[in-house]
Amino acid sequence: xxxxxxxxxxxxxxxxxxxxxxxxxxxxxxxxxxxxxxxxxxxxxxxxxxxxxxxxxxxxxxxxxxxxxxxxxxxxxxxxxxxxxxxxxxxxxxxxxxxxxxxxxxxxxxxxxxxxxxxxxxxxxxxxxxxxxxxxxxxxxxxxxxxxxxxxxxxxxxxxxxxxxxxxxxxxxxxxxxxxxxxxxxxxxxxxxxxxxxxxxxxxx
Amino acid sequence: xxxxxxxxxxxxxxxxxxxxxxxxxxxxxxxxxxxxxxxxxxxxxxxxxxxxxxxxxxxxxxxxxxxxxxxxxxxxxxxxxxxxxxxxxxxxxxxxxxxxxxxxxxxxxxxxxxxxxxxxxxxxxxxxxxxxxxxxxxxxxxxxxxxxxxxxxxxxxxxxxxxxxxxxxxxxxxxxxxxxxxxxxxxxxxxxxxxxxxxxxxxxxxxxxxxxxxxxxxxxxxxxxxxxxxxxxxxxxxxxxxxxxxxxxxxxxxxxxxxxxxxxxxxxxxxxxxxxxxxxxxxxxxxxxxxxxxxxxxxxxxxxxxxxxxxxxxxxxxxxxxxxxxxxxxxxxxxxxxxxxxxxxxxxxxxxxxxxxxxxxxxxxxxxxxxxxxxxxxxxxxxxxxxxxxxxxxxxxxxxxxxxxxxxxxxxxxxxxxxxxxxxxxxxxxxxxxxxxxxxxxxxxxxxxxxxxxxxxxxxxxxxxxxxxxxxxxxxxxxxx
Numbered sequence: 095x096x097x098x099x100x101x102x103x104x105x106x107x108x109x110x111x112x113x114x115x116x117x118x119x120x121x122x123x124x125x126x127x128x129x130x131x132x133x134x135x136x137x138x139x140x141x142x143x144x145x146x147x148x149x150x151x152x153x154x155x156x157x158x159x160x161x162x163x164x165x166x167x168x169x170x171x172x173x174x175x176x177x178x179x180x181x182x183x184x185x186x187x188x189x190x191x192x193x194x195x196x197x198x199x200x201x202x203x204x205x206x207x208x209x210x211x212x213x214x215x216x217x218x219x220x221x222x223x224x225x226x227x228x229x230x231x232x233x234x235x236x237x238x239x240x241x242x243x244x245x246x247x248x249x250x251x252x253x254x255x256x257x258x259x260x261x262x263x264x265x266x267x268x269x270x271x272x273x274x275x276x277x278x279x280x281x282x283x284x285x286x287x288x289x290x291x292x293x294x295x296x297x298x299x
Numbered sequence: 300x301x302x303x304x305x306x307x308x309x310x311x312x313x314x315x316x317x318x319x320x321x322x323x324x325x326x327x328x329x330x331x332x333x334x335x336x337x338x339x340x341x342x343x344x345x346x347x348x349x350x351x352x353x354x355x356x357x358x359x360x361x362x363x364x365x366x367x368x369x370x371x372x373x374x375x376x377x378x379x380x381x382x383x384x385x386x387x388x389x390x391x392x393x394x395x396x397x398x399x400x401x402x403x404x405x406x407x408x409x410x411x412x413x414x415x416x417x418x419x420x421x422x423x424x425x426x427x428x429x430x431x432x433x434x435x436x437x438x439x440x441x442x443x444x445x446x447x448x449x450x451x452x453x454x455x456x457x458x459x460x461x462x463x464x465x466x467x468x469x470x471x472x473x474x475x476x477x478x479x480x481x482x483x484x485x486x487x488x489x490x491x492x493x494x495x496x497x498x499x500x501x502x503x504x505x506x507x508x509x510x511x512x513x514x515x516x517x518x519x520x521x522x523x524x525x526x527x528x529x530x531x532x533x534x535x536x537x538x539x540x541x542x543x544x545x546x547x548x549x550x551x552x553x554x555x556x557x558x559x560x561x562x563x564x565x566x567x568x569x570x571x572x573x574x575x576x577x578x579x580x581x582x583x584x585x586x587x588x589x590x591x592x593x594x595x596x597x598x599x600x601x602x603x604x605x606x607x608x609x610x611x612x613x614x615x616x617x618x619x620x621x622x623x624x625x626x627x628x629x630x631x632x633x634x635x636x637x638x639x640x641x642x643x644x645x646x647x648x649x650x651x652x653x654x655x656x657x658x659x660x661x662x663x664x665x666x667x668x669x670x671x672x673x674x675x676x677x678x679x680x681x682x683x684x685x686x687x688x689x690x691x692x693x694x695x696x697x698x699x700x701x702x703x704x705x706x707x708x709x710x711x712x713x714x715x716x717x718x719x720x721x722x723x724x725x726x727x728x729x730x731x732x733x734x735x736x737x738x739x740x741x742x743x744x745x746x747x748x749x750x751x752x753x754x755x756x757x758x759x760x761x762x763x764x765x766x767x768x769x770x771x772x773x774x775x776x777x778x779x780x
Contacts (some may be wrong), residue, residue: 170776288775
């Protein structure tokens with residue numbers, strides 16, 4: 095009995111060395127599939143996270159740039175026409191036709207103006223075709239940020255100070271970002287307008 | 300069994316190396332992105348700080364201009380290359396290195412000049428132009444941002460500075476930096492910018508007081524240059540550099556401001572209540588005339604002092620040791636019989652006393668400036684300003700240097716029409732004639748209104764060519780070429 099069992103065992107062992115049992119094949123395939131799936135999902139998640147993080151960082155840099163541009167013009171603004179994704183700022187006509195600074199002229203009311211009386215330079219910020227532009231006067235618009243169709247910039251005009259709020263839709267989750275997630279991307283800036291405004295006569299100094 | 304074990308170990312090694320390689324690539328990419336973003340944030344913050352430096356340069360310019368208003372020696376423009384002269388294009392430049400917080404190597408350059416075209420023809424006031432450059436060094440490598448739109452905005456000087464001595468001509472820099480340039484135009488501010496301003500307490504005491512404004516230059520805000528209640532303006536601001544205003548429920552058509560203080564009795568204030576007021580009044584020094592009319596040297600009886608058609612003429616400048624009149628005595632400040640404009644300046648080194656039924660009469664056309672070093676007590680018939688224009692009677696209290704207190708009590712039966720600037724005197728305005736009307740502006744160390752029912756501030760005083768108390772920015776521009 096003992097010999098027979100030994101032979102059978104040995105015989106079985108030889109068969110198993112010769113090939114896989116169905117069950118072994120299934121199990122190994124499942125394990126391989128699971129590991130592969132895990133790796134695939136892991137890499138996919140990493141890639142998506144990487145892309146979302148990069149997108150977030152890029153969008154944040156875009157927010158900073160747009161905000162800085164707006165603040166630059168608001169600080170020297172004479173008047174402001176604010177609307178969502180469409181804001182117009184008028185600044186003094188500081189440069190002459192050659193692009194050099196010109197000496198201002200007294201306006202007779204305690205103020206000064208550059209260039210012709212009542213003149214100003216129009217700066218137009220607007221979102222069009224997924225790009226936010228800044229157009230100065232009649233010059234060609236300059237792109238401030240591209241691929242920003244999900245951006246919203248709002249201007250709150252409080253007279254002496256003007257606040258800007260810029261948001262975008264983060265892409266960490268599939269589908270549309272939640273309102274909370276979008277709100278969390280808000281980049282705020284509050285700018286003190288240095289000049290006396292011509293549209294409402296509000297001055298800082 | 301040994302061969303199978305070796306294969307397994309080799310497989311694990313391959314997987315391990317592969318995993319480490321992938322993770323390393325990921326880490327390197329993350330590090331690259333983080334480094335770029337860090338550099339971007341660093342450059343952005345440096346760019347922002349450069350604006351602070353530039354604006355600090357404007358503050359420096361205003362500070363020197365304001366110092367120049369003080370009596371000599373005021374040490375204005377010390378360590379500047381030049382002094383900006385009135386009406387003459389001049390050049391003053393200073394460089395303040397390491398001016399940033401904690402010794403940050405911030406550099407400020409300020410250039411103040413006085414363009415001839417910026418002289419107000421009506422007041423002769425010079426407006427100044429302040430051009431400044433704030434420069435901050437950029438830490439880290441001289442590497443441009445990965446986004447050219449950032450480069451276009453911030454215009455960092457990594458290897459080349461765009462401007463050379465204010466001209467748009469590039470020159471090489473030894474280390475990366477960022478510069479921002481700003482220009483501000485500042486204009487003088489009259490000492491009479493408010494209806495009432497006190498260094499300390501301002502007490503209106505009487506709830507019947509009405510404080511409002513008019514503009515004697517504007518027919519829409521006055522009638523024939525005089526106050527018209529139907530054209531009342533709401534610029535009768537009152538303010539204290541101290542922290543207490545007793546408004547006494549006065550009807551104030553204007554703002555009420557303290558220096559972080561409190562205001563009581565503001566039920567009838569039409570404007571806003573502010574606590575951010577700060578304006579140190581410029582002290583008045585004794586006039587430093589090169590010549591003056593030596594006769595008389597004092598006035599103790601009825602007398603006449605004659606004005607001149609030429610402003611600043613030595614014949615219409617009088618230095619008196621005192622004015623002390625009483626009874627029915629009259630001090631006449633005489634002008635031309637035809638009432639044309641004449642000027643007179645009086646410096647009283649002692650006290651001014653107008654008692655009994657005496658009076659000081661300002662004849663038509665005379666614009667009088669009276670400096671007083673001692674106390675002022677005006678009652679009787681008071682000071683009669685025939686022009687009824689506050690700007691034609693300006694009273695300046697010279698800052699006491701002996702540490703003793705001084706007072707200026709203005710009253711009398713006549714209507715008071717004057718601008719009083721005495722930041723070293725305790726000022727009391729009493730009465731103002733039977734109607735209780737005072738026209739003008741009052742600045743004192745403390746100000747107390749007693750028996751006054753109306754104070755009408757003439758907005759023309761704010762630009763009447765009177766004493767300059769400060770400078771304010773009227774235009775600001777960042778030159779971002």
